[in-house]
Amino acid sequence: xxxxxxxxxxxxxxxxxxxxxxxxxxxxxxxxxxxxxxxxxxxxxxxxxxxxxxxxxxxxxxxxxxxxxxxxxxxxxxxxxxxxxxxxxxxxxxxxxxxxxxxxxxxxxxxxxxxxxxxxxxxxxxxxxxxxxxxxxxxxxxxxxxxxxxxxxxxxxxxxxxxxx
Amino acid sequence: xxxxxxxxxxxxxxxxxxxxxxxxxxxxxxxxxxxxxxxxxxxxxxxxxxxxxxxxxxxxxxxxxxxxxxxxxxxxxxxxxxxxxxxxxxxxxxxxxxxxxxxxxxxxxxxxxxxxxxxxxxxxxxxxxxxxxxxxxxxxxxxxxxxxxxxxxxxxxxxxxxxxxxxxxxxxxxxxxxxxxxxxxxxxxxxxxxxxxxxxxxxxxxxxxxxxxxxxxxxxxxxxxxxxxxxxxxxxxxxxxxxxxxxxxxxxxxxxxxxxxxxxxxxxxxxxxxxxxxxxxxxxxxxxxxxxxxxxxxxxxxxxxxxxxxxxxxxxxxxxxxxxxxxxxxxxxxxxxxxxxxxxxxxxxxxxxxxxxxxxxxxxxxxxxxxxxxxxxxxxxxxxxxxxxxxxxxxxxxxxxxxx
Numbered sequence: 384x385x386x387x388x389x390x391x392x393x394x395x396x397x398x399x400x401x402x403x404x405x406x407x408x409x410x411x412x413x414x415x416x417x418x419x420x421x422x423x424x425x426x427x428x429x430x431x432x433x434x435x436x437x438x439x440x441x442x443x444x445x446x447x448x449x450x451x452x453x454x455x456x457x458x459x460x461x462x463x464x465x466x467x468x469x470x471x472x473x474x475x476x477x478x479x480x481x482x483x484x485x486x487x488x489x490x491x492x493x494x495x496x497x498x499x500x501x502x503x504x505x506x507x508x509x510x511x512x513x514x515x516x517x518x519x520x521x522x523x524x525x526x527x528x529x530x531x532x533x534x535x536x537x538x539x540x541x542x543x544x545x546x547x548x
Numbered sequence: 549x550x551x552x553x554x555x556x557x558x559x560x561x562x563x564x565x566x567x568x569x570x571x572x573x574x575x576x577x578x579x580x581x582x583x584x585x586x587x588x589x590x591x592x593x594x595x596x597x598x599x600x601x602x603x604x605x606x607x608x609x610x611x612x613x614x615x616x617x618x619x620x621x622x623x624x625x626x627x628x629x630x631x632x633x634x635x636x637x638x639x640x641x642x643x644x645x646x647x648x649x650x651x652x653x654x655x656x657x658x659x660x661x662x663x664x665x666x667x668x669x670x671x672x673x674x675x676x677x678x679x680x681x682x683x684x685x686x687x688x689x690x691x692x693x694x695x696x697x698x699x700x701x702x703x704x705x706x707x708x709x710x711x712x713x714x715x716x717x718x719x720x721x722x723x724x725x726x727x728x729x730x731x732x733x734x735x736x737x738x739x740x741x742x743x744x745x746x747x748x749x750x751x752x753x754x755x756x757x758x759x760x761x762x763x764x765x766x767x768x769x770x771x772x773x774x775x776x777x778x779x780x781x782x783x784x785x786x787x788x789x790x791x792x793x794x795x796x797x798x799x800x801x802x803x804x805x806x807x808x809x810x811x812x813x814x815x816x817x818x819x820x821x822x823x824x825x826x827x828x829x830x831x832x833x834x835x836x837x838x839x840x841x842x843x844x845x846x847x848x849x850x851x852x853x854x855x856x857x858x859x860x861x862x863x864x865x866x867x868x869x870x871x872x873x874x875x876x877x878x879x880x881x882x883x884x885x886x887x888x889x890x891x892x893x894x895x896x897x898x899x900x901x902x903x904x905x906x907x908x909x910x911x912x913x914x915x916x917x918x919x920x921x922x923x924x925x926x927x928x929x930x931x932x933x934x935x936x937x938x939x940x941x942x943x944x945x946x947x948x949x950x951x952x
Binding site (some may be wrong): 401437442443445460475477478479480481493525526529531540542543544545546547 | 607
């Protein structure tokens with residue numbers, strides 16, 4: 384009777400240890416890898432782990448005036464947290480002879496995986512008087528907003544908005 | 549008797565577990581998995597001008613007046629009024645003037661310098677000044693003013709000389725010849741009216757001039773100025789309120805020019821210009837043979853060998869803008885772009901032949917929706933969002949029996 388009990392206990396322990404080992408193996412070998420892979424490639428390209436979303440309605444509301452509020456969404460769609468996301472924004476005229484570029488900067492702390500955060504910039508989009516108009520200038524003028532997001536981990540993304548202001 | 553199987557089973561189980569743990573330890577952790585960067589060419593879309601079109605510039609800026617260097621390895625152009633050039637096979641950009649310079653036209657000359665017509669006057673239809681860069685001072689942004697009161701300029705054969713039309717008085721123009729930045733000759737003979745465009749003959753002996761007569765709002769006279777005798781004469785006049793667009797083009801087969809109504813007759817806001825040809829003798833211009841009676845022309849440029857004409861235009865008012873090459877000997881008209889939603893500039897100075905006659909540079913951008921756009925690239929990388937230069941290769945069909 385005692386031998387049978389020892390046999391049963393030993394077999395159960397062996398089963399549990401083996402099963403546990405395989406569980407550890409399964410978790411280490413497969414679990415995190417699927418999370419770290421880039422998003423499903425679109426047309427052969429991997430999805431970015433960091434994304435910037437500029438909503439068209441938000442851009443439509445911008446005027447050639449000071450104190451224009453630009454809202455953009457920073458999204459961590461990758462599998463890792465970002466300790467910092469540095470955002471730099473350059474607003475410049477579509478007329479490259481106009482030196483009046485404006486620069487803005489913000490830093491997001493600890494953007495977790497799967498999290499998206501809305502960031503607000505207050506921009507000066509007012510027109511400056513041009514000393515001499517460019518020859519044969521097109522009818523429309525544009526304002527260019529270039530936004531770059533970078534992380535200490537080396538992830539970066541850039542978006543350029545062209546506004547017909 | 550003691551039974552040993554449980555003990556051995558326990559040892560076996562422990563060994564299996566240890567092996568499993570060791571095996572698990574051999575698997576590489578997935579920390580630091582691949583993070584794909586954005587492709588550097590993101591945003592560089594097909595320019596929509598056909599598979600052979602190649603961009604020569606990128607990024608923002610209103611560009612125009614391309615001019616190939618004599619060696620064909622660089623292309624100069626105007627961006628928002630200032631003058632730059634770019635290597636054709638690379639991306640090395642050289643700025644030649646300060647950004648507040650206001651250039652209306654830039655032409656490369658045989659000595660490696662750029663001759664520029666500029667100043668606020670030139671932009672507003674009044675006389676400007678001719679400036680010249682020093683090829684030894686590349687990147688210095690220093691330019692030398694050569695002449696004031698310049699109405700128009702045209703490079704001579706092989707770009708050795710530059711012919712400039714000068715304002716001599718109210719409704720009177722004169723001509724002068726520049727070589728290597730020096731005044732080579734001033735002609736005493738004058739032209740009655742204001743010269744608005746000039747083109748030298750293939751032999752360099754004469755100049756075709758578009759002239760705005762006194763008291764008229766448009767240039768509707770063609771004159772020929774003989775550089776050997778210094779005499780000018782009117783050879784043709786355009787009637788019905790039409791005006792000549794840009795400079796006439798002196799070819800092996802006569803003088804070609806674009807003319808049309810300055811005010812649009814239709815509601816679409818686009819003037820309808822036609823391509824004409826005339827002999828360099830007094831006579832009546834005729835519609836250019838080969839293009840068809842519905843052809844709407846924009847800018848036109850004669851090839852370096854004088855036997856072809858590059859024209860930006862439409863086969864009919866409803867068809868898309870494209871770059872066409874007219875073979876002046878055979879009269880065949882070939883589209884060399886396949887425009888897909890691109891706006892090609894139709895200005896008289898917005899196209900240029902390469903020195904070998906194997907390419908034409910044009911200026912185009914994607915059709916603007918008038919709505920905000922967001923692109924996944926830096927502004928400097930973008931092509932179709934702004935007016936940019938494109939090289940369009942031109943293939944010349946070999947004549948029958950020509951050696952390969």
